[in-house]
Amino acid sequence: MEPAKDMRTFLKHLEDMGEINFFDGVDxxxxxxxxxELMGEKEGPALLFxxxxxxxxxxRIITNAFRTCKRTALVMGLPIDSRGVNFLQAWRERYxxxxxxxxxxxxxxxxxxxxxxESEIDLRKFPTPTWHEHDGGxxxxxxxxxxxxxxxxxxxxxxxxxxxxxxxxxxxIKMNLGKHGRLALENSHARGKPLPVAVSLGQEPALFISSxxxxxxxxxxxxxxxxxxxxxxxxxxxxxxxxxxxxxxEVVLEGEIPPLKPEELPKEGPFGEWPGYFTEATVGxxxxxxxxxxxxxxxxxxxxxxxxxxxxxxxxxxxGAAALWEQLEKAGVPDVKGVWGFVYGGQPxxxxxxxxxxxxxxxxxxALLVAAGARAGAWGGKFVVVxxxxxxxxxxxxxxxxxxxxxxxxxxxxxxxxxWASVCEPAIPPEERYPTxxxxxxVLIDAxxxxxxLDQFPKVNAFPQAFKQEVATKWGVKV
Ligand SMILES: Cc1cc2nc3c(=O)[nH]c(=O)nc-3n(C[C@H](O)[C@H](O)[C@H](O)COP(=O)(O)O)c2cc1C
Ligand SMILES: [Mn+2]
Numbered sequence: 001m002e003p004a005k006d007m008r009t010f011l012k013h014l015e016d017m018g019e020i021n022f023f024d025g026v027d028x029x030x031x032x033x034x035x036x037e038l039m040g041e042k043e044g045p046a047l048l049f050x051x052x053x054x055x056x057x058x059x060r061i062i063t064n065a066f067r068t069c070k071r072t073a074l075v076m077g078l079p080i081d082s083r084g085v086n087f088l089q090a091w092r093e094r095y096x097x098x099x100x101x102x103x104x105x106x107x108x109x110x111x112x113x114x115x116x117x118e119s120e121i122d123l124r125k126f127p128t129p130t131w132h133e134h135d136g137g138x139x140x141x142x143x144x145x146x147x148x149x150x151x152x153x154x155x156x157x158x159x160x161x162x163x164x165x166x167x168x169x170x171x172x173i174k175m176n177l178g179k180h181g182r183l184a185l186e187n188s189h190a191r192g193k194p195l196p197v198a199v200s201l202g203q204e205p206a207l208f209i210s211s212x213x214x215x216x217x218x219x220x221x222x223x224x225x226x227x228x229x230x231x232x233x234x235x236x237x238x239x240x241x242x243x244x245x246x247x248x249x250e251v252v253l254e255g256e257i258p259p260l261k262p263e264e265l266p267k268e269g270p271f272g273e274w275p276g277y278f279t280e281a282t283v284g285x286x287x288x289x290x291x292x293x294x295x296x297x298x299x300x301x302x303x304x305x306x307x308x309x310x311x312x313x314x315x316x317x318x319x320g321a322a323a324l325w326e327q328l329e330k331a332g333v334p335d336v337k338g339v340w341g342f343v344y345g346g347q348p349x350x351x352x353x354x355x356x357x358x359x360x361x362x363x364x365x366x367a368l369l370v371a372a373g374a375r376a377g378a379w380g381g382k383f384v385v386v387x388x389x390x391x392x393x394x395x396x397x398x399x400x401x402x403x404x405x406x407x408x409x410x411x412x413x414x415x416x417x418x419x420w421a422s423v424c425e426p427a428i429p430p431e432e433r434y435p436t437x438x439x440x441x442x443v444l445i446d447a448x449x450x451x452x453x454l455d456q457f458p459k460v461n462a463f464p465q466a467f468k469q470e471v472a473t474k475w476g477v478k479v
Contacts, residue, residue, distance in 0.1 A: 001013055001016075001074060002230075003074070003075065003077065003205075003206065003228070003229040003230055003231075004074075004075070004204065004205055004229070005204055005229060005231060005248060006110070006203070006204050006248035006249075007062070007202050007203065007204065007205070007248075007250055007301050007303065008301070010065070010075075010204075010205045011048070011062070011301070013074065014045075014046050014065075014071065017070070017071075018045075019045045019046055019068070019070070019071060020045050020046045020047070020048055021039070021044075021045045021046070021047050021048070022047075022048050022050070023035065023047060023048070023049050023050070024049075024050050024051040025051050025052070025053065026049050026052070027053070028052055028127055028128065028129045028130065028138070029129075029130050030129075030130060030131075030132075030133060032049055032061060032063070032129040032131070032304070033129055033130070033131040033132055033306060035047060035049075035063075036063040036064055036131075036304065036306060036308075037308055037309075037312060039064055039067075040063075040064050040067050040308055040312045040313070040314075041312050043067055043068050043316070044064070044067070045064070046062060046063070046064045046065045046067065046071065047062065047063045047064050048060055048061075048062050048301075049061045049062075049063070049127075052127045055125075055127050056299075058298070058299030059126065059127050059299065059300060060127075060299065060300070060301045060302070061127055061129065061301070061302045061303075061304050062202075062301055062302070062303055062304065063304040063305070063306070064314075065143070065205065065303060065305075066205070066208075066209070066305075066314060066315055066316065067313075067314070067315075067316060068316050069082060069083050069087050069316045069317060071316075072209075072315060072316050072317075073087070073090075075205040075206055075209055075228070075229075076091060076094070076206075076209060076228060077094060077228060077229075077230065078090045078091060078094060084317070084340075084392070084394035085337075085338040085339075085340060085392075085393060085394055087316070087317045088317060088318075088319070088321055088322040088325065088338070088339070088340075089322075089338070091319065091322050092322050092325060092326060095322070095326075098224070098227055099227055100219065100220060100223035100224065100226070100227060101223055101226030101227045101231075101232050102223055102226065102232060103222045103223065103226060103232050103233050103234065103235045103244060104232040104233070104234045104235070105234075105235060105236075105237070105244075106234045106235065106236050106247050107236065108236060108247070109234060109236050109247025109248060109249075110247065110248055110249075110297050111236070111245065111246065111247055111248065111249040111250070111251075111252050111295045111296065111297055112236070112247075112295050113295075113296070113297050113298050114295065114296045114297070114298065115293065115294070115295055116293065116294040116295075116296075117293060118169070118292050118293060121168060121169040121291055121292075121293075121294060122168045122169070123140060123165045123168060123169065123171060123253075123291065124138075124165065124168070126140060126201070126251060126296075126300070126302060127302070128140045128165060129304065129306075131272065131304075131306040132271070132272030132278070132306065133272075134270050134272070134278045135269075135270060135271055135272060135278075136164065136267065136268065136269045136270050136271065136281050137164050137165060137166075138164070138165050139162055139163060139164050139165075139271065139306070140163050140164070140165050140171060140201065140302075141160075141161070141162060141163025141164075141171070141173070141199060141201060142160075142162060142163075142303075142304050142305045142306050142307075143160070143201075143202070143208055143302075143303030143304055143305035143314070144160060144161075144163055144199055144200060144201050144211075144303070145158045145159070145160060145199070145200040145203055145207055145208060145211040145221075145246070146158070146159050146160065146161050146163075146173055146175070146181050146197060146198075146199050146211075147197065147198040147199070147200065147243050147244065147245065148180075148181045148184040148185070148195060148196075148197050148243070149184065149196065149242075149243060150180075150183065150184040150187055151184065151187050151188050151191060151193070151195075152187045155217075155218075155220070156220055156222065156243070156244060157180040157181055157184060157220075157221065158207065158210065158211045158220075158221035158222060158225075159175070159179055159180055159181045159211055159212075159221070160208070160211045160212040160305075161173050161174050161175045161176075161179065161181060162174045162271060163199065163289075164268055164269070164271075166266050166288065169255075169290060169291045169292075170266075170288055170289065170290055170291065171199075171253075171288070171289050171291065172265075172266065172268040172286040172287065172288055172289070173197070173199070173257070173286070173287050173288075173289050174268060174269075174286045174287075175287060176423055177437070180217060181197075182287075185257055185287055188257075188259075189259040192259060193259070194256040194257060194258040194259060195256060195257045196238075196240070196241035196242065196243060196254075196255075196256050197241065197243070197254075197255060197256060197257055197289055198238050198241055198243040198245045198252055198253065198254050198255075199252065199253040199289070200245065200246050200249045200250075200251070200252050201249075201250060201251040201252070201253070201300075201302045201303065202249065202250030202251055202300060202301045202302045202303045203246045203248070203249045203250065203303070204225065204229060204233065204246065204248055205229075206225040206226075206228040206229035206233075207221070207222070207225040207233060207246060208303060208305070209225070209228060210222075210224040210225035210228060211225075212305075212346055213319065213346065214320070214323070214346050214347070214376075222235065222244065233246060233248075234246070234247040234248060235247060238252070238254045239254070239293070240254045240255070240292055240293055241254050241255075241256070245295075249295075249297075250296065250297050250300040250301050250302065250303075251294065251295070251296040251297075251300045251302060252294070252295045252296070253289070253291045253293075253294050254291070254292055254293045254294075254295075255289050255290045255291040255292040255293070256289070256290055256292070257287045257288065257289050257290075258288075258290060260288060262284035262285070263284060264284075264288075265283070265284045265285065265286060265287070265288055266283070266286075266288065267281050267282070267283045268281060268282055268283075268285070268286035269281035269282060269286075271307075272306065272307060272308070272309075273307045273424045274307035274308070274310070274313070274343075274344070274345040274349075274424065275310070275343055275345075275349070275350065275422075275424050275425070275426060276308075276309030276310055276343070277424075277426045279423070279424055307345070310342060310343045310344070311342065313344065318340060318341035318342075318344035318348050318349065319346070320341065320344060320345070320346050320347040320348045320349070320376055321339040321340050321341045321344070321348040321352065322339070323348075323376035324339050324348050324352065324371060324374060324376040324377045325338070325339040326376075327370075327374040327375065327376050327377070328354065328367060328370055328371060328374065331370045331374065333356070333363075333366055333367050333370055334359055334363075335356050335357040335358075335359055335363075335389075336354060336355070336356055336367065337355040337356060337357060337389040338354070338355045338389075338393050338394075339352065339353070339354050339355075339371075339393075340352070340353045340354075340393040340394050341353070342396060345380070345422075345424070347376060347377070347379050347380050347381075347422075348376065348377055348381070349380055349381070350380060350381060350382035350383060350422075350425070351382065351383045351385075352371060352377060352381060352383070352384045352385065353384075353385045353386075353387060353393040353399050354367050354368075354371055354384070354385070354386045354387070354393070355386070355387050355388065355389045355391055355393045356386060356387075356388070356389060356448070357388070357389045358388065358448055358449075358451055358454065360451070361451045361452065362451075363451065364386045364446045364448040364451070365414075365444075365446060367386045368384050368386050368414070368444040368445075368446060369444070371384050371386075372384050372416055372419065372442045372444060373419070378419055378420045379420050379421070379422055380421065380422030380424065380425060381419065381442055382425070382440060382441075382442060382443065383442075383443050383445060384442060384443070384444050384445065385399065385402075385403060385445040385447055386445070386446055386447065386448055387399065387402040387403075387406070387447045387448060388402070388406070388448050388449055390460070399447075402447040403445060403447040406447045406448060406449050406450075406457075407445060407446060407447045408446075408450050411446070411450070412445060412446035412447065412450075413443065413444065413445055413446070414443070414444040415441055415442070415443055415444075416441060416442040416444065417439075417441045418439045418441070419439055419440060419441065419442050420439060421437075421438040421439050421440040422438075423438065425438065425440055427440070428440060
């Protein structure tokens with residue numbers, strides 16, 4: 001199968017693979033969210049919702065599009081049957097071949113089939129779920145791409161930030177501090193100018209993967225997506241903003257984020273987030289986009305990617321763990337055999353596990369210290385565990401078994417205070433939620449067999465895989 005160059009081709013692929021279910025008439029208030037959660041928990045098919053009450057038939061929402069390794073492997077150009085740590089390893093190998101593939105500039109394109117001008121804009125004309133029970137409103141942007149240009153560097157950025165409808169023509173875009181879109185915004189507002197912004201709500205799958213991935217600041221997400229899908233992303237110049245917009249997109253909003261005072265900014269949230277909790281609403285903090293024009297294809301398909309309680313997720317594997325794996329190696333930690341996260345967003349998250357083949361005294365502690373401080377591990381980290389390489393780190397039972405049986409508590413557990421934290425971290429006490437940013441502590445758990453007496457450590461009471469296979473074959477037992 002050729003990589004899909006737009007959402008519709010991807011839909012066709014999903015149909016051919018038997019990996020999509022269709023629903024008509026589901027309620028946008030919670031029901032879309034419930035079905036997405038239910039089928040996501042089972043690592044089930046993608047879901048395509050159509051015929052919403054009060055909306056034209058054909059205005060669709062797709063969710064769980066990338067829920068399984070198989071579907072995501074298709075988009076990321078990985079072996080279709082790779083799973084678990086092998087999926088991350090395959091991704092690492094592919095990433096090493098990354099070469100930016102510049103966009104093709106085009107005039108027009110499918111996204112221009114319809115145009116809605118300023119006076120007619122009503123964002124609620126697009127089906128927009130209230131995804132979770134306690135969400136503060138309908139979120140139009142979850143699987144979206146927010147396109148901005150930094151006025152200082154001139155660099156284009158594409159990032160996924162949640163978008164809540166506020167008014168007919170206004171939507172909050174929650175660009176967190178430090179994110180590339182946010183930096184462009186700050187640079188623009190510092191000059192007293194509004195930031196031109198374009199938002200794509202459904203697009204080629206590779207562009208979404210690229211948009212949500214923490215690629216380095218010098219990498220253009222469009223060029224990354226082009227490389228991923230093996231062909232340049234066609235972009236057209238947005239007439240109002242001058243920004244490159246995906247010509248094969250489903251819906252694109254054009255507008256700007258004006259420099260407003262905190263008292264002019266509305267309430268945003270709460271929103272059910274990826275650690276599995278609702279984040280509190282804030283008032284006067286989240287940037288507000290004024291939408292001035294909308295382009296959309298006939299019968300548009302909006303990509304929904306609501307965060308859910310782990311292990312449910314919009315992705316099948318913690319891609320951020322692959323980045324941490326890379327950084328551990330670059331920092332000189334030898335023989336890292338795998339990195340995994342059990343509670344993850346774009347980063348490996350607050351429960352990270354590393355497997356190593358121990359080579360010297362202190363090797364395991366070195367892996368823990370680097371992981372706790374490396375860029376890809378530090379943000380939103382909490383528990384970092386290191387285990388021997390006989391442990392399947394994507395299997396929580398195996399990891400718990402290793403901690404329970406191999407960790408020598410007095411020597412194997414350390415606490416590091418005051419490390420970079422995610423705004424989504426639920427356990428930061430209210431009085432420590434400083435406006436200048438949050439920090440939290442790390443627990444480093446060495447669950448490797450203690451190196452000093454490795455040879456004497458009790459042997460594992462389980463047969464080697466090869467021997468099991470041999471006996472099973474002899475006795476005709478299927479394994
Ligand atoms: C469904 C989804 C929702 C996200 N929501 C936000 C958000 O509201 N704010 C944010 O800063 N990052 C959010 N992210 C994470 C960013 O997309 C991610 O950090 C990305 O690398 C940001 O791009 P940038 O590095 O170019 O800023 C979300 C990711 C996904 C997949
Ligand atoms: Mn970026």
